Amino acid sequence: MDHFAVRKAYPSIVTLDDSFVNYGLDSDENKVIIEQSKVDAARVELDKLKYQTERAEEYPTWGSQLDYIYHNGIDKWKTDIVDPVKKKYPKPS
Numbered sequence: 315m316d317h318f319a320v321r322k323a324y325p326s327i328v329t330l331d332d333s334f335v336n337y338g339l340d341s342d343e344n345k346v347i348i349e350q351s352k353v354d355a356a357r358v359e360l361d362k363l364k365y366q367t368e369r370a371e372e373y374p375t376w377g378s379q380l381d382y383i384y385h386n387g388i389d390k391w392k393t394d395i396v397d398p399v400k401k402k403y404p405k406p407s
Contacts, residue, residue: 315330315334316357318360319356319357319360320356322359323348323349323355324348326340326346327346327348328340328341336348362406365404365405368402369400369403372399372403373396373399374395379391379395382394
């Protein structure tokens with residue numbers, strides 16, 4: 315079960331377990347029936363944002379970046395650090 319997509323499609327679900335198969339539970343422990351088409355649509359939306367996580371994981375720490383800017387300037391930081399990561403993980407159109 316794609317827990318991230320289910321939670322995006324059904325924000326009221328607070329309890330989700332693979333053993334539930336096609337439902338989750340809301341805060342009152344009522345069953346919320348999960349429709350696969352809504353989960354699939356949510357997965358498409360989440361995949362569009364995947365580049366953000368990939369970029370964040372690729373960038374050096376903020377401290378390292380600030381140190382680089384201090385020693386090399388913003389323009390060099392952009393060309394040496396920011397642009398390569400953006401090229402490697404482009405924003406989907």
